[in-house]
Amino acid sequence: MDSLIQTIAVYALPVLFGITLHEAAHGYVARMFGDPTAWQAGRISLNPIRHIDPIGTIVVPLVLLFSTKLLGGGGLLFGWAKPVPVDWSRLRRPKRDMLWVALAGPGSNLIMAIIWAVSLRLMVDTGVAHSNADFWVRMAVAGVQVNLILMALNLVPLPPLDGGRIVFSLLPSRLAWQYSRIEPYGLVILIVLMFTGVLWVILRPLLALGELVVNTFL
Numbered sequence: 001m002d003s004l005i006q007t008i009a010v011y012a013l014p015v016l017f018g019i020t021l022h023e024a025a026h027g028y029v030a031r032m033f034g035d036p037t038a039w040q041a042g043r044i045s046l047n048p049i050r051h052i053d054p055i056g057t058i059v060v061p062l063v064l065l066f067s068t069k070l071l072g073g074g075g076l077l078f079g080w081a082k083p084v085p086v087d088w089s090r091l092r093r094p095k096r097d098m099l100w101v102a103l104a105g106p107g108s109n110l111i112m113a114i115i116w117a118v119s120l121r122l123m124v125d126t127g128v129a130h131s132n133a134d135f136w137v138r139m140a141v142a143g144v145q146v147n148l149i150l151m152a153l154n155l156v157p158l159p160p161l162d163g164g165r166i167v168f169s170l171l172p173s174r175l176a177w178q179y180s181r182i183e184p185y186g187l188v189i190l191i192v193l194m195f196t197g198v199l200w201v202i203l204r205p206l207l208a209l210g211e212l213v214v215n216t217f218l
Contacts, residue, residue: 151210
């Protein structure tokens with residue numbers, strides 16, 4: 001039980017801020033491009049409480065941690081926050097601006113992974129971290145891992161994930177609208193990909209790219 005509690009303590013902040021700042025970034029960029037919906041709803045905030053989804057931010061990550069630690073599973077640690085409201089029609093150029101709004105979330109995760117990596121390097125270089133088992137070292141490592149996974153997962157080109165929005169923005173209009181028709185089935189497809197192991201095949205190159213960027217700061 002102590003080991004599980006320690007693991008929860010290590011992952012709590014990386015998961016919480018990785019998920020909630022991802023959503024805040026969407027709202028901030030949407031406002032830059034003309035849609036104040038998230039700002040009016042109070043969702044452009046660094047306060048995690050404004051973004052927490054009880055199931056996606058707390059229950060799902062805890063269940064995945066529990067299964068990993070106590071049941072010996074590997075698995076994928078992920079979760080979600082309450083989606084930030086974006087009124088695409090209020091963007092100045094909806095189809096083009098959608099690209100930047102969608103990229104903001106994964107981009108924020110990459111930035112956070114870099115910040116955690118730099119923090120890890122500083123702890124090691126200054127001697128603050130006495131061993132790899134040190135609590136803060138473990139948290140920094142978790143911060144890098146969690147944010148890279150969130151970045152890669154959200155870049156999967158499947159609507160309603162951010163990757164799907166990016167693909168929609170880049171496709172010619174006719175193909176984009178045809179592509180968007182799979183959105184109602186997107187989450188079901190994602191779950192199938194996860195349980196069949198195909199999701200990891202898709203994530204590997206995205207994770208490798210993220211790790212390459214982060215390693216430049218180590």
